[in-house]
Amino acid sequence: MERPWKHVLLCALILSSTASSNARFAYWSLLPNPTVTSYLSVAPASNSIACVRECMKHSQCDSCAYYRESGTCYLQVETSTTSDGTGNSVEVFKATSPCHVPKMYIAPNTNHVDWKNNGWEMEGNLNCGNDYMYIGDSPTYHCSALGEWTEKQWQCRQKVWRNPEINHRFSVPKTPGPGWAVCMIGTPTHSTRFNLNLAKDKNNVVLHVDVRLHHRSATATIVMASMVDNDWGIEMNKHYTPTPFPVAVNRSFHMAVKTLNLSDVQLFVDGVFIGNFTPLFSLDQVTEVSVSADVDARMLDLWCDQ
Ligand SMILES: *[C@@H]1O[C@H](CO)[C@@H](O)[C@H](O)[C@H]1NC(C)=O
């Protein structure tokens, strides 16, 4: 398939082979109208990268044209304006102004940019820090022929909390979809109960996971429920009494709530399936997650891979 190269602007980072050990940055763009009328010299080249490299060896060479069919590289003093009439078989490159590393995109602790050279393209890949997730378009930036980086709308939002405060409502980094999962690691501190809550707001809890060690009952139980307008839908509760009971005082556990679709969740403790539940709300309504009661929470991940 022919690529729509007429609109493609590329930048190249080419390492110098001269005595200097410093990398030489050269920025080239593929011009929209391939034209060759006058040239310095002609050289064979196996590909367009080799043609640009050839051009860079000559101080007077300002642009170059690569004929794919004949494997010929024309080195030019300046780009001419007459069409060569051969259409897509020629690629004309011209040195352009450099893109500088965009400092504004680098915020300490939350993200960094990885630079990559794919032969032609100079790309910056934006990565959020470990406990953050990238929200926005593709996190790749390209250098344009004008020497500017593509504009992006993005944010790095926190998704993992270490030693999260009990009863604090942590914001979900973005609207949940099917496959969304929440994970926590913790240790029960008393033989009572603790909860993991996925809520829409203070009075509407989409999923309440209540782990009752021996609370008000001889049998340890895990209950899943929804709360609508501050009212627990008793008839909608689901009780599970797995044996052996997977949670114990002073023992660390890993709990995961996984969404299959926006109406059903599955609960796992230490990788073992406990049960499923259909909340009274669609799961994309979850905006905040909290942990409550007698547990020492070590980690809360609001967007874990499950
Ligand atoms: C849990 O650990 C605490 C502190 O080390 C200790 O006082 C308590 O007896 C332990 N409880 C159980 C049930 O092991």
Ligand SMILES: *[C@@H]1O[C@H](CO)[C@@H](O)[C@H](O)[C@H]1NC(C)=O
């Ligand atoms: C969601 O997934 C569950 C389990 O696979 C399935 O039983 C249920 O019908 C699905 N619900 C919807 C609305 O697709």
